[in-house]
Amino acid sequence: MTPALLLLAALAAEGWTVHTPEALATEIQAACARATAAEKPVLLGFSAPWCLDCKVLHKLESDPKVQAELANWERVVTDVGRFERHQSLLKELDGDRLAWWAALKPTAAQCADSPATWPRLKVGGIEPASSKKLQTVDDIVGWLTTARGG
Numbered sequence: 001m002t003p004a005l006l007l008l009a010a011l012a013a014e015g016w017t018v019h020t021p022e023a024l025a026t027e028i029q030a031a032c033a034r035a036t037a038a039e040k041p042v043l044l045g046f047s048a049p050w051c052l053d054c055k056v057l058h059k060l061e062s063d064p065k066v067q068a069e070l071a072n073w074e075r076v077v078t079d080v081g082r083f084e085r086h087q088s089l090l091k092e093l094d095g096d097r098l099a100w101w102a103a104l105k106p107t108a109a110q111c112a113d114s115p116a117t118w119p120r121l122k123v124g125g126i127e128p129a130s131s132k133k134l135q136t137v138d139d140i141v142g143w144l145t146t147a148r149g150g
Contacts, residue, residue, distance in 0.1 A: 016049045016079040024086060027076050032111035032118075035074035041121055041148055043070070045077035046090050046100040053127040054099045060128060063137045069144045073103075092116030099126045103147035122147035 019027065028044065035042045047054040060066055080086050080098065093102040093116055106118035126143065128135045134143060 016047065017077060018079045018081070019086070021086070024076070024078050024089075028115055029111050031074040031076045032106050032115075033108070036106065036108040036111065038074070040072060040074050042104045042106060042115070042118070043073040043075045043144070044093065044102040044104065044115060045075065046080050046086065046095055046098060047077055048080050048082070048098055050082070051098040052129045053125075053131075056128040057099045057126050057140070060137055060140050065137050066140050066144075069141045069148075072148055072150070073144070089114070089116065093120075094123055095125075097125045097127070100124070101126050101143075103144070121149070 028042075031042050034040075047058070049055070061070065078086055080090060083090075090100060092114065093100070095102070100123070102115070102123045103121040104115055104118040105121050106113075106115070110118050122143070124143075125131070126134050126140070128139075134140060
């Protein structure tokens with residue numbers, strides 16, 4: 001196995017999903033199809049294993065309360081590396097930092113379009129380590145619930 005494949009396997013094993021641009025587009029399109037069929041919104045997450053906020057958020061996401069709320073979403077999270085991957089999509093969604101979430105509500109007809117064109121419910125940095133906001137499980141659940149309109 002090449003060093004690059006070993007690195008990708010190690011990152012994936014730790015819960016960080018590395019996508020090629022094509023794989024990310026395919027996964028987002030599939031999530032959109034599932035979301036529209038189930039009448040759920042789509043949650044796009046941009047993350048990286050070196051990002052302290054991402055690590056803290058990753059732990060918060062494993063809480064049962066957060067997991068229960070995430071069940072109301074179709075979710076795609078991707079590792080942006082050191083911002084060498086998926087930078088254009090992150091910027092199109094007004095992302096300027098990590099961890100970044102975009103809560104979107106596309107129609108079935110929009111699934112083939114860029115997620116940057118989908119109706120936005122809420123976008124923003126989720127920074128439980130470096131911000132005084134969104135530091136607890138209840139904060140994360142509140143962000144998601146508000147974005148969903150629930």
